[in-house]
Amino acid sequence: MGNFVNPINAYLELVIGTTSLTAVQHKYMSSALEATRSVSHLIRNVSRSAQMLEDQQSELVPRDLLKTLLQVSTDARSAFLSRRVNVKLNFPKTDVWVMADGLLDEVFYNLLSNSIKYDDHDEVTIDVDVEVLQENEKNIARVKVIDRGTGIPDDLKEKVFSRGFRQMAKADRPSLHKSKGAGMGLSLVKSLVDKYEGKIWVENRVYADHSMGSVFIVLLPVPKPVLARISIYIVLCHPVDGLFLWIPGKRLPSSSGLMGLLAGSASWSSPSPRSGRDGT
Numbered sequence: 001m002g003n004f005v006n007p008i009n010a011y012l013e014l015v016i017g018t019t020s021l022t023a024v025q026h027k028y029m030s031s032a033l034e035a036t037r038s039v040s041h042l043i044r045n046v047s048r049s050a051q052m053l054e055d056q057q058s059e060l061v062p063r064d065l066l067k068t069l070l071q072v073s074t075d076a077r078s079a080f081l082s083r084r085v086n087v088k089l090n091f092p093k094t095d096v097w098v099m100a101d102g103l104l105d106e107v108f109y110n111l112l113s114n115s116i117k118y119d120d121h122d123e124v125t126i127d128v129d130v131e132v133l134q135e136n137e138k139n140i141a142r143v144k145v146i147d148r149g150t151g152i153p154d155d156l157k158e159k160v161f162s163r164g165f166r167q168m169a170k171a172d173r174p175s176l177h178k179s180k181g182a183g184m185g186l187s188l189v190k191s192l193v194d195k196y197e198g199k200i201w202v203e204n205r206v207y208a209d210h211s212m213g214s215v216f217i218v219l220l221p222v223p224k225p226v227l228a229r230i231s232i233y234i235v236l237c238h239p240v241d242g243l244f245l246w247i248p249g250k251r252l253p254s255s256s257g258l259m260g261l262l263a264g265s266a267s268w269s270s271p272s273p274r275s276g277r278d279g280t
Contacts, residue, residue, distance in 0.1 A: 064097060092130060100192075
């Protein structure tokens with residue numbers, strides 16, 4: 001179904017961005033665009049929620065966090081082509097890997113989409129800060145998604161990741177009336193972070209003033225270093241017979257025999273090593 005919505009979305013974006021419209025026409029086109037965008041998000045979230053339920057036992061493996069964030073920031077900007085969206089990614093100098101499954105991108109896609117939807121500025125600016133911390137002698141990746149939107153009242157912060165939050169909060173947050181979405185995004189985010197054995201919460205961007213924007217903080221476990229088993233191959237060069245490949249664990253000739261072999265005055269009769277010409 002999403003395939004039918006996306007072309008409509010793109011067409012409306014194009015009309016709004018390149019066509020001279022009256023104020024009334026722009027209002028109706030913007031309303032239509034917001035409706036199709038909400039449908040598109042709903043389809044994506046329903047699809048991913050169903051996938052998550054099917055893959056409850058899916059194995060968590062190391063995932064490249066920085067690569068994921070780069071792709072997600074591009075996807076989020078593409079979903080809001082009629083908005084000027086600036087996502088500033090602040091990465092450490094080294095790669096950061098976290099334990100997750102194939103739905104890791106949904107965590108940050110939904111957070112970015114949420115920040116864009118609830119920012120009424122002409123230009124939307126979102127900072128994404130990434131760093132690795134130590135907590136209880138374990139490495140933890142901390143991601144902060146910092147927006148400048150309408151914010152979340154303090155008494156609703158603990159409820160924002162609950163299913164049905166939007167319906168409960170409409171009376172306290174009038175801006176929620178503007179959105180036609182179903183409110184599944186943040187509950188999906190919370191379910192995934194819990195599955196990854198991480199944590200998520202939301203704070204004010206400006207202390208004691210929720211109306212200045214929000215900071216969504218995600219903590220994800222970093223995989224433990226793994227000592228890879230490295231097979232070491234030593235290549236011995238014989239001036240006449242070519243190359244010999246010695247595999248550790250196999251029997252080597254005596255030191256005198258080895259010196260003679262390298263000097264070309266002795267032969268290596270041991271059947272243990274594999275040998276061949278031209279490195280084969």
